[in-house]
Amino acid sequence: MSAVEVASGAGAGAAWSEPAIAPHPVEHRFEFSGDAREYFRIWIVNLALSVVTLGIYSAWAKVRTNRYFYANTWVANSPFQYLAQPIPILKGRIIAVAIFGSYVLSGHFSAKLQLALAAVVALVAPWMVVRGLRFHARYSAWRSLNFRFVGTYGDAYIRYLLMAFIIPLTLGFGYAYVKFQQRQFVVTGHRYGGKEFKFEATAGDFFPPYLAAMGLGFLWIVFVFFVLFAWLMSSHEAGELPAHWRIYSVVGLEYLGFFLIGIYVVSRITNLVYNKAELAGHRFISTLGAREMMWLYAGNTLAILCSLGMLIPWAMIRMAKYRAAHLSLFVNGDLDAFVAEASGEEGATGAEMDMLFDVDLGF
Amino acid sequence: MSSDGITSARVFSGLYYNGRDAKAVEVECESDGGALRLSGVDLQQRIELSHIAVTPRLGRTQRILSLPDGAQIHTGDNDAVDALFRRRNVLETLVDRLERHWRAAVASVLITITALALFFTVGLPWLADRVAQKIPLSVERAMGEQALSMLKRLALEESTLPAERRAALRARFEDFARDIPGGDEYHVEFFHAGEMANAFALPGGTIVFTDAIVQMFASDDEFLAVAAHEIGHEEHRHLMRLILRDSAIVVIGTLFAGDVASASTLVVAIPTFLLQNHYTRAFEADADEYAFSALAAHGISPQAFADVMRKLDAKYSKVKDSTPAYASTHPPTAERIQRAEEAARRFKER
Numbered sequence: 001m002s003a004v005e006v007a008s009g010a011g012a013g014a015a016w017s018e019p020a021i022a023p024h025p026v027e028h029r030f031e032f033s034g035d036a037r038e039y040f041r042i043w044i045v046n047l048a049l050s051v052v053t054l055g056i057y058s059a060w061a062k063v064r065t066n067r068y069f070y071a072n073t074w075v076a077n078s079p080f081q082y083l084a085q086p087i088p089i090l091k092g093r094i095i096a097v098a099i100f101g102s103y104v105l106s107g108h109f110s111a112k113l114q115l116a117l118a119a120v121v122a123l124v125a126p127w128m129v130v131r132g133l134r135f136h137a138r139y140s141a142w143r144s145l146n147f148r149f150v151g152t153y154g155d156a157y158i159r160y161l162l163m164a165f166i167i168p169l170t171l172g173f174g175y176a177y178v179k180f181q182q183r184q185f186v187v188t189g190h191r192y193g194g195k196e197f198k199f200e201a202t203a204g205d206f207f208p209p210y211l212a213a214m215g216l217g218f219l220w221i222v223f224v225f226f227v228l229f230a231w232l233m234s235s236h237e238a239g240e241l242p243a244h245w246r247i248y249s250v251v252g253l254e255y256l257g258f259f260l261i262g263i264y265v266v267s268r269i270t271n272l273v274y275n276k277a278e279l280a281g282h283r284f285i286s287t288l289g290a291r292e293m294m295w296l297y298a299g300n301t302l303a304i305l306c307s308l309g310m311l312i313p314w315a316m317i318r319m320a321k322y323r324a325a326h327l328s329l330f331v332n333g334d335l336d337a338f339v340a341e342a343s344g345e346e347g348a349t350g351a352e353m354d355m356l357f358d359v360d361l362g363f
Numbered sequence: 364m365s366s367d368g369i370t371s372a373r374v375f376s377g378l379y380y381n382g383r384d385a386k387a388v389e390v391e392c393e394s395d396g397g398a399l400r401l402s403g404v405d406l407q408q409r410i411e412l413s414h415i416a417v418t419p420r421l422g423r424t425q426r427i428l429s430l431p432d433g434a435q436i437h438t439g440d441n442d443a444v445d446a447l448f449r450r451r452n453v454l455e456t457l458v459d460r461l462e463r464h465w466r467a468a469v470a471s472v473l474i475t476i477t478a479l480a481l482f483f484t485v486g487l488p489w490l491a492d493r494v495a496q497k498i499p500l501s502v503e504r505a506m507g508e509q510a511l512s513m514l515k516r517l518a519l520e521e522s523t524l525p526a527e528r529r530a531a532l533r534a535r536f537e538d539f540a541r542d543i544p545g546g547d548e549y550h551v552e553f554f555h556a557g558e559m560a561n562a563f564a565l566p567g568g569t570i571v572f573t574d575a576i577v578q579m580f581a582s583d584d585e586f587l588a589v590a591a592h593e594i595g596h597e598e599h600r601h602l603m604r605l606i607l608r609d610s611a612i613v614v615i616g617t618l619f620a621g622d623v624a625s626a627s628t629l630v631v632a633i634p635t636f637l638l639q640n641h642y643t644r645a646f647e648a649d650a651d652e653y654a655f656s657a658l659a660a661h662g663i664s665p666q667a668f669a670d671v672m673r674k675l676d677a678k679y680s681k682v683k684d685s686t687p688a689y690a691s692t693h694p695p696t697a698e699r700i701q702r703a704e705e706a707a708r709r710f711k712e713r
Contacts (some may be wrong), residue, residue, distance in 0.1 A: 037421050039469040041632070045461045048471035051478045055618070063420055071424035078387070079437075097614060104610045109506050111513065143387065144380035144435045193385055223532055310472070336386040340433075 025330040032324035034072035036314040043313040059090035084139035092348030127154035131350020138346045151189025176210035177203050193338020201276035209268035220257040264290040281332035377438030386624035416446045419455030495600045564593035580624035588668035595653025601646040601648035655706035669703035
């Protein structure tokens with residue numbers, strides 16, 4: 001979890017009242033004030049404690065990590081706050097690990113059992129999505145007021161389960177539409193300070209980036225398989241397979257292409273979602289650059305591999321800085337008008353499960 | 364800061380939120396006996412310290428003081444807050460102290476590496492092996508049947524070996540396995556799988572030979588050498604232990620990846636692969652050792668094993684380092700042949 005999610009909470013939650021006069025909107029840039037050296041110490045101490053306690057401390061580590069990233073993400077001179085407590089996260093983690101562990105193990109004993117478990121997980125996935133969003137919103141705050149997520153389970157089941165069937169029925173071309181429905185659910189379900197988030201994007205906005213990604217992906221497959229494999233095989237004597245490392249590097253190249261296309265989609269869609277979100281007059285401008293993000297990810301991966309993981313905190317800080325630097329809040333009127341709403345506590349099990357099962361929350 | 368144990372009269376400033384809206388009011392905070400005195404525009408309050416909850420210190424981030432009426436004070440003056448609220452959040456206060464010192468960070472690096480190494484080389488295998496011993500035979504058989512039916516669909520076809528040859532090998536195998544405790548659990552199956560020369564043990568005691576490997580055997584001793592190696596895997600419960608270890612690595616890796624994913628995703632796959640490979644190699648060596656002594660106990664020289672390995676090596680080294688098959692997931696073949704020949708020498712001198 002990083003400032004990205006903090007910002008996504010904010011993006012989903014910055015509602016605003018009608019401006020009495022229409023003044024020029026005031027731009028407030030997001031800023032990330034974390035420091036790689038400081039965070040390295042926090043990261044490694046918490047990692048060591050997590051390892052030594054066989055993972056029990058990891059709940060505390062998670063809270064400290066999230067608090068660090070939230071509290072160092074600023075907008076309009078105020079940091080975000082992460083309010084979750086370790087004990088509920090620990091409980092959620094234990095349940096999630098038990099379920100995920102039995103899912104992984106079951107595949108070895110009985111394919112039918114694993115299939116049944118996968119079906120159960122798919123059936124509860126929309127529930128996990130809602131629980132996760134509610135948990136993250138409830139324990140994210142800005143200027144002392146927490147966010148809320150009010151999306152319903154029914155809506156989640158329609159958009160995350162039923163609509164998934166559109167994808168195969170349209171040979172994949174309906175994917176953008178389904179993604180649009182899911183993002184809309186996420187954004188409009190958020191509340192901050194008694195205001196609703198609005199989402200002005202249309203399904204049509206989602207098609208260009210996804211269609212471009214699909215087209216690029218297809219061309220890449222054709223290129224790698226036909227051109228490169230032809231070259232690979234022709235450089236060898238008949239009847240013999242090419243050397244292992246050559247096959248691996250071609251497969252690696254294939255994945256690298258998909259990885260870069262994935263980053264392109266993430267940056268485009270993130271921009272789209274922020275730029276079309278509104279909180280009663282306040283708006284966001286996100287200007288992530290696909291090419292810059294690719295270099296950032298590539299640099300991070302290389303640095304982490306070369307440093308045997310020691311530069312993970314540096315990479316996390318770098319990414320949070322970049323994301324924050326490319327996000328602005330445009331305030332129309334007054335930011336003090338948000339008011340508190342009553343909200344109860346939320347359990348962490350759904351949130352921990354969707355982390356392990358990697359349910360796509362759309363951010 | 365005074366160190367006399369009595370709260371010092373230190374003043375710090377912060378932002379006051381009333382808990383009802385997002386409006387911030389600048390306040391000065393001062394300790395006053397056991398209480399906190401707030402003063403700001405239109406704001407004068409005195410609150411007992413024991414009624415105030417404080418977030419633990421974390422880097423240079425702001426502290427949040429939660430007042431009983433739902434109001435909050437946000438301040439960056441960490442030292443003043445620490446001086447005022449002693450013995451709060453004992454655990455995280457200690458963690459914070461460690462987080463601020465480079466010496467603790469360096470120690471944490473060493474502790475993490477040592478603990479991870481110990482966990483993955485000793486702790487996790489130990490735990491997985493204990494659990495593997497507890498898994499009932501019926502579960503193992505179910506696993507074996509499931510794996511076999513999947514393989515039949517994907518890669519294995521009806522054997523093309525003459526029925527008499529299969530029956531003869533089966534008889535030799537049963538003879539061989541009879542002396543092993545629980546040996547009647549073992550039986551052999553033959554399948555056609557193209558050119559692939561391979562043999563493997565399934566959980567529950569089924570040992571599968573492909574036609575291609577059977578055709579490579581110059582003698583029944585070579586057949587028994589491979590069979591003994593596979594029995595070794597099953598006697599040591601290698602597959603079950605491997606599955607438990609691998610599953611634990613996957614779960615731990617996924618947990619860890621959740622924390623790293625924002626920086627880079629590829630990073631977890633590599634150590635996972637290396638660990639799994641490491642376990643496999645150790646198991647192969649164990650199965651070899653088992654085979655050497657089982658063969659010797661039946662009056663067969665482990666030389667038979669060396670001979671088979673040499674043939675497999677020759678077959679697969681022609682296809683330069685490709686086609687992962689019987690020989691390639693195992694420890695370097697030369698080393699295994701050498702060990703088999705040492706065992707053969709010991710067998711002769713006996």
